[in-house]
Amino acid sequence: MNREADLVLHRARLLTVAPLGDERPRSGPAAGDVGAIADGWVAARDGAIVATGHGLAWQRLELVPRSTVEDVAGRVVMPGLVDPHTHLCYAGERWDEFTARRSGSDYLAILERGGGIHATVRATREATDDDLVAAISERIARAAASGTTTIEVKSGYGLEPEEELRHLRLIARARASAAIDVSPTYLAAHALPPRANGDRRAFLRSAQAALATVAAEHLAEAVDAFVEKGVFETEEVAPLMHxxxxxxxxxxxxxxQLNDTGGAAFAARVEARSADHVSRASAEGLRALEHAGIVAVLLPGSALFVGYPPPDARRFVAHRVPVAIGTDHNPGTSPLEGMPTAIGLAVTMCGLTPHEAIVAATINAAHALGRGARTGAIVEGRRADLVVLDTDDERELAYRLGAPLVRAVFANGRAVSPAS
Ligand SMILES: [Zn+2]
Known part of the structure; x- marks a missing residue:
């Protein structure tokens, strides 16, 4: 071996989560294969992984000046975590609603009273550009400190297309200075804005018209819609998706999420890259996802905070639907932080095994963001997105809910500052 490296982590329990012969997301019996290597090492140069192996073979690498070489003493080294579903672009918190829910109000009832999402929409609209960029950047930095090296960030609290475009431009500003990879999404149909006066078709047409600007300015990689009883129906958002x-x-x-409205089958029909929540998806919906190879993004945080039954991950694994997990970080229905927490909840609430949850939070989540060949696995040629855990058994990540097990994070080969 005669390769140059500027970063080497050795004497690791290395979880490669390497592809199993193809570049598809993991599903079914392979859903929990983390590709562990005992006494393993990984080497990177200029942000890309250049080699992996075990034992002392790393010593034959040519180390460039000022390289980082770390003996991790048997600790777990795994791919950086990928959070495929967040609503980080918002201002204002919703303690009042959180408290009201504890005394029994349900989400759709709160929404009808003008609370819920509308409270966040007002606060976010009133926030200045600089304040909003600072808030988004702060949340991205906190995610990075907890091991996330790729994060999806949705707009969606602007509702009206002009305000949505402002949010997307501010997400772009935060993205430009972020230490980790940010995948922006235009959540074009989240709720009907009050100023639409109930004219759903006119509103959806205006959201559709904004897509040209979104594409021309590269403001988003994907378009999202909230398909739910009382919110938007599949047929209404079909033109937007097309x-x-x-x-x-x-x-x-x-x-x-809350009701089966045929959303999973619809996701297959519009060739979505992921179908998210899918707690109530029918067997037919699961078959459609499996057939189309679409990743189901399970979001146990909102089931926990809102109080509805969480998705049963065993159904998805049995149907060979690839499963990813995310935080769904948002101020109303899932204020949790950090992928380690999401991993813990996905195991305790949804029934994934710890290893399936790690696959769901790395390679499968990368596929959900169209990055399945770029990150999410420790394989030569991929981005050097790496996490060092303060344990020699990765199952502890799922088991010790809330424990600060993330010891170090490297995004694109560079160390991310620890949480302050
Ligand atoms: Zn969401």
């Missing part, structure tokens, strides 16, 4: 495809934007959906 237009997204025609301008080169990926599709993703909030689908079958």
């Amino acid at each position: 237009e997204a495809a025609s301008v080169g934007l990926a599709r993703t959906l909030h689908a079958d």
Whole structure:
């Protein structure tokens, strides 16, 4: 071996999560294969992984000046975590609603009273550009400190297309200075804005018209819609999704979260890259996802905070639907932080095994963001997105909920500052 490296982590329990012969997301019996190597090492140069192995073979690498070489003493080294679903672009917190829910109000009732999402919409609209950029950047930095090296950030609290475009431009500003990879999404149909005066078709047409600007300015990689009883129906958002495809934007959906509205099958029909929540997806919906190879993004945080039954991950694994998990970080229904927490909840609430949850939070989540060949696995040629855990058994990540097990994070080969 005669390769140059500027970063080497050795004497690791290395979880490669390497592809199993193809570049598809993991599903079914392979859903929990983390590709562990005992006494393993990984080497990177200029942000890309250049080699992996075990034992002392890393010593034959040519180390460039000022390299980082670390003996991790048997600790776990795994791919950086990928959070495929967040709503980080918001101002204002919702303690009042959180408290009201504890005394029994349900989400759709709060929404009808003008609370819920509308409270966040008002606060975010009133926030200045600089304040909003600072808030988004702060949340991205906190995610990075907890091991996330790729994060999706949705707009969606602007509701009206002009305000949505402002949010997307501010997400772009935060993205430009972020230490980790940010994948922006235009959540074009989240709720009907009050100023639409109930005219759903006119509102959806205006959201559809904004797609040309989103594509021209590269403001988003994907378009999302909240398909739910009382919010938007599949057929209503079909033209939006078709237009997204025609301008080169990926599709993703909030689908079958509280009710089965055929959202999973619809996601397959519009060739979405992921179908998210899917707690209530029917068997037919699961078959459609499996057939189309669409990743189901499970979001246990909102089930926990809102109090509805969490998705049963065993159904997805049995149907060979690839599963990813995310935080769904948002101020109303899932204020949790950090992928380690999401991993813990996905195991305790949804029934994934710890290893399936690690796959769901790395390679499968990378596929959900169209990055399945770029990150999410410790394989030569991929981005050097790495996490060192303060344990020699990765199952502890799922087991010790809330424990600060992330010891070090490298994004694109560079150390991310620890949480302050
Ligand atoms: Zn969401």
